[in-house]
Amino acid sequence: MYFHIILAAAFLFVVSGEADIPADMHSSTAAGGETESESSGLDSEKSEESVPSTGEASGSQVNLSPFEKYKRLFNEHRSRQLEAVKSILNFGDEKQRYELINVMLKQLFKTIEQAKVNLTMSGFLPGDPFPENDTVRDYVSKVLENTAMFGDMVLRLPDLVHDLYDRQREWQLLLAWSYGFCTQSGAFEGPNEQLLHLMAQEVGIIAMDPNYVNPFKAANQKKKRYEEPAKPAKKKQKKIRRGPRLSHSEL
Ligand SMILES: *[C@@H]1O[C@H](CO)[C@@H](O)[C@H](O)[C@H]1NC(C)=O
Numbered sequence: 562m563y564f565h566i567i568l569a570a571a572f573l574f575v576v577s578g579e580a581d582i583p584a585d586m587h588s589s590t591a592a593g594g595e596t597e598s599e600s601s602g603l604d605s606e607k608s609e610e611s612v613p614s615t616g617e618a619s620g621s622q623v624n625l626s627p628f629e630k631y632k633r634l635f636n637e638h639r640s641r642q643l644e645a646v647k648s649i650l651n652f653g654d655e656k657q658r659y660e661l662i663n664v665m666l667k668q669l670f671k672t673i674e675q676a677k678v679n680l681t682m683s684g685f686l687p688g689d690p691f692p693e694n695d696t697v698r699d700y701v702s703k704v705l706e707n708t709a710m711f712g713d714m715v716l717r718l719p720d721l722v723h724d725l726y727d728r729q730r731e732w733q734l735l736l737a738w739s740y741g742f743c744t745q746s747g748a749f750e751g752p753n754e755q756l757l758h759l760m761a762q763e764v765g766i767i768a769m770d771p772n773y774v775n776p777f778k779a780a781n782q783k784k785k786r787y788e789e790p791a792k793p794a795k796k797k798q799k800k801i802r803r804g805p806r807l808s809h810s811e812l
Pocket residue numbers: 672673675676679699700703
């Protein structure tokens with residue numbers, strides 16, 4: 562039971578976009594010598610990114626531009642999001658998953674919508690260079706993260722997500738906007754770029770490639786069983802299955 566509640570809270574945390582990204586970007590400049598030893602052991606020489614404007618980074622890894630730094634953090638955050646979405650697959654029973662996803666999607670689109678309004682008011686346009694203003698960065702990152710998160714969700718839980726998403730015209734319009742925003746941001750590379758591309762096909766923003774198959778769709782699983790090298794199913798699962806207690810109010 563605890564497990565459920567904590568998990569639900571964690572999902573909402575991930576979705577709400579209260580991620581530590583902008584904060585991290587700050588603390589790494591503020592902390593002087595103690596900067597993330599992980600990021601690039603070479604940072605110590607460089608006190609702070611005093612002149613982020615001209616973007617004249619010296620080619621070496623030492624002077625990552627704010628945007629490059631952001632992309633690193635974005636990638637780290639993406640792995641956490643994907644883990645969270647994967648774990649929904651083992652969350653409660655079908656009805657509970659549906660409820661959870663419903664709550665998550667509402668929050669997710671609300672966040673994108675607000676971020677869009679905020680971006681518009683601050684004069685930031687899709688395709689503009691990565692903003693210097695931290696507040697605006699935060700809006701940008703909310704759009705990017707939540708759109709990517711939606712991609713994870715609709716690709717891995719297509720049946721449940723379609724059932725909710727397909728009847729919300731407002732969500733569809735928002736996603737079409739945020740998809741454009743994301744593609745123009747330059748922040749999606751490699752697997753993230755692919756995710757965006759697949760998501761757009763899955764929800765019909767762009768034409769579906771003739772070879773496109775989502776193996777997570779129940780209809781496709783009948784044909785070809787998808788096997789994920791999942792973690793060995795925990796014994797916990799047995800208990801959970803018989804004792805679903807998560808109620809609306811607890812969510
Ligand atoms: C939009 O701006 C308002 C007012 O500054 C702020 O409270 C809200 O958190 C912002 N929303 C997003 C999603 O950034």
